[in-house]
Structures are given as structure tokens and as C-alpha cells.
Amino acid sequence: MKIAIIGAGNLGLSIAKGLIVNNAFTTLYLTKRKIEELQNYEEYSNVTVTKDNREAVQNSDILVFAVQPTQMERILEEIKDQLTEKHVLISTVTGFKIAAMEAIVGQDQFIVRSMPNTAIAVGKSMTCLCSNEKGEKRIAIAEAIFNRLGTSIIIPENKMQAATVICASGVAFWMRLIRATTQGAVQLGFDAKDAQQLAMQTCLGASSLLIESGKHPEEEIDKVTTPRGCTIEGLNEMEHNGLSSSLIKGIQASFKKINTITID
Ligand SMILES: NC(=O)C1=CN([C@@H]2O[C@H](COP(=O)(O)OP(=O)(O)OC[C@H]3O[C@@H](n4cnc5c(N)ncnc54)[C@H](O)[C@@H]3O)[C@@H](O)[C@H]2O)C=CC1
Numbered sequence: 001m002k003i004a005i006i007g008a009g010n011l012g013l014s015i016a017k018g019l020i021v022n023n024a025f026t027t028l029y030l031t032k033r034k035i036e037e038l039q040n041y042e043e044y045s046n047v048t049v050t051k052d053n054r055e056a057v058q059n060s061d062i063l064v065f066a067v068q069p070t071q072m073e074r075i076l077e078e079i080k081d082q083l084t085e086k087h088v089l090i091s092t093v094t095g096f097k098i099a100a101m102e103a104i105v106g107q108d109q110f111i112v113r114s115m116p117n118t119a120i121a122v123g124k125s126m127t128c129l130c131s132n133e134k135g136e137k138r139i140a141i142a143e144a145i146f147n148r149l150g151t152s153i154i155i156p157e158n159k160m161q162a163a164t165v166i167c168a169s170g171v172a173f174w175m176r177l178i179r180a181t182t183q184g185a186v187q188l189g190f191d192a193k194d195a196q197q198l199a200m201q202t203c204l205g206a207s208s209l210l211i212e213s214g215k216h217p218e219e220e221i222d223k224v225t226t227p228r229g230c231t232i233e234g235l236n237e238m239e240h241n242g243l244s245s246s247l248i249k250g251i252q253a254s255f256k257k258i259n260t261i262t263i264d
């Protein structure tokens with residue numbers, strides 16, 4: 001596959017790392033305004049680093065757009081006359097709807113909207129996908145890419161905003177929970193390194209239990225909470241202080257914010 005990542009910033013480079021580690025491309029173009037920051041990638045013989053989006057589009061089939069929402073319109077305008085039947089456009093751009101892309105490049109393009117997360121760098125992204133009508137014929141290509149770099153599901157476009165919060169912002173939410181657990185472990189006497197390892201691996205174990213068993217979290221919680229034991233004591237104290245409520249309110253705030261970020 002000849003892939004171009006238009007906008008090799010935080011997410012674009014995470015995708016590039018995942019593609020490189022998994023050897024999942026024939027050629028890879030990385031574009032960015034300040035390409036000096038991408039020097040490390042020039043050592044790969046099949047990776048090209050350039051400021052020239054048009055060169056990247058001309059020499060690639062799969063175009064992954066990973067620019068800020070306010071940059072997307074200009075970039076689509078810049079490359080639209082180069083699009084041919086070989087191209088599949090995969091946008092990761094938050095809040096930028098398929099109709100807005102079609103308004104610029106036309107409906108007769110294979111358009112996929114995706115919402116991956118930065119765990120794509122280590123092949124563990126939860127990615128949500130949807131497409132325009134024409135894109136339905138090639139969404140399988142996007143699925144193949146994202147399944148190689150994690151797990152993907154196809155959802156209706158009207159759920160992409162929610163998917164952004166849960167999957168993309170979600171990485172930051174879980175990181176903060178791991179960080180807070182680490183701080184607690186340090187207070188209980190572990191050094192910082194051990195504390196983080198305990199927090200990370202316990203998080204991975206909890207998640208793996210659910211993924212492999214298909215069970216509800218409360219069923220697993222019941223197995224841990226000894227009556228009158230320390231776990232229920234801690235859990236109830238957390239809930240009295242608003243743990244679940246705080247998370248849910250944060251998710252709502254994040255969701256509402258997306259309505260404004262293409263306008264700022
Ligand atoms: N960071 C994340 O975890 C996620 C981000 N997203 C979305 O992906 C998009 C990118 O996000 P980030 O990587 O965080 O942003 P970023 O700001 O780190 O990356 C954007 C990149 O685009 C480059 N760029 C700007 N104008 C350009 C142009 N004309 N041609 C080529 N490159 C250009 C910038 O130099 C920058 O490196 C955003 O729309 C964001 O909402 C979606 C899911 C997760």
C-alpha cells in the first residue's frame with residue numbers, strides 16, 4: 001500500500017510508527033510544515049518526508065489526513081484537483097464531517113472518517129470508522145489498516161463525536177487515572193518506577209479480563225470486593241468523592257467542546 005500521512009504531528013506520527021513497526025506499507029509519505037522535526041524518518045528507504053502535500057498525494061493511494069480541524073479545508077482545496085479513482089481519503093480530523101469534505105472534493109471520492117488514538121503507535125488503537133456512500137466500497141481497506149494497528153469498528157457518522165471522546169481523548173483520561181494510582185502507590189511506599197509499573201500492569205490486567213471474558217465490570221468487581229474488606233472501603237470512598245460522576249461529567253464536557261473546535 002502506498003500511504004501518505006498529511007500532517008505528521010502527534011497523531012500522524014503515532015500512525016506512522018504503527019505502520020513502520022508492522023511493516024504495513026509499500027511506500028509512506030509524511031508531510032508537515034516543519035520537516036526538520038521528521039529527520040529520524042528519513043533513514044527508512046521507503047519513507048519520504050516532505051512539505052509538499054501534492055507530491056505526497058500524487059505518489060500515494062491511501063491519504064490519511066491528520067491535521068488540525070482549522071487546517072483541513074485549505075489542505076483539501078490544495079490537493080483536490082489531483083484526486084483520482086486510486087485514492088482513498090481517510091480523515092482523522094475531529095469534528096470535520098463527511099459532508100464538509102464532500103463539499104470541497106466532491107461526492108465522487110472514496111471518503112472514510114476515522115477516529116483512532118495514539119496507542120496506534122504500539123498497535124493497540126481502538127479506531128471507529130464511517131464512510132460516505134462511495135467510500136463503502138473501500139472502507140475494507142481502512143479496516144485492514146486499522147485492524148493491523150489495533151481494533152476497529154464501523155459506526156454511523158453521528159456517533160463520531162462520541163467516539164472521539166471515548167477513544168481518542170480516552171487515552172488521556174486513562175493516563176490520568178494511571179498517574180493518580182501511581183501517586184497513591186508512592187504515598188503507600190513504592191518508589192515512582194515500581195509504583196507506575198504496578199498501576200500500568202494492573203490496568204492492563206483489568207482491561208484484559210473484560211476483553212477476554214466478555215464480562216461486565218461489576219461482575220469482576222464482585223470477585224475482588226471481600227465483604228467488609230479494604231476494596232469496597234476504598235471504592236465507596238472514591239464514589240462518595242464523585243469518581244464515576246466526575247468521569248461521566250468530564251466525558252460530557254469533552255463531547256460538548258467538539259462542537260466549537262472547528263470554529264475557534
Ligand atoms: N492527538 C490525538 O490523540 C488525536 C488527534 N485527532 C485529530 O487528528 C488531527 C491531528 O491531531 P494532532 O496530531 O494532535 O495535531 P498536531 O498539531 O500535533 O498535528 C498536526 C500536524 O499537521 C501539520 N500541518 C499543518 N498544516 C499543514 C499543511 N498545510 N500541510 C501539511 N501538514 C500540515 C502540522 O505541522 C502538525 O505537525 C486533529 O484534527 C485531531 O483532532 C484524532 C484522534 C486522536
Ligand SMILES: O=C(O)[C@@H]1CCC=N1
Nearest residue numbers: 094164165168169261
Ligand atoms: O483534544 C483534541 O481536541 C483532539 C481530538 C481527540 C484527541 N485530541
